[in-house]
Amino acid sequence: MAHKKLTLPQKTCPTCKRDFAWRKKWQRDWDNVIYCSQRCKRSKNEESTR
Numbered sequence: 001m002a003h004k005k006l007t008l009p010q011k012t013c014p015t016c017k018r019d020f021a022w023r024k025k026w027q028r029d030w031d032n033v034i035y036c037s038q039r040c041k042r043s044k045n046e047e048s049t050r
Helices: 038-042 044-049
Strands: 010-012 019-021
Antiparallel strands (some): 010 019
């Protein structure tokens, strides 16, 4: 049974403050996903200095 996109779990990225939804590639590691993208992950140090 396919999920509707409205029912997928969401998190907020601490770098860009945007919400992002669960993706299939994160299914095994969703609890450890913090950033919405590699770009935000690389920029995490810049955010703390602003």
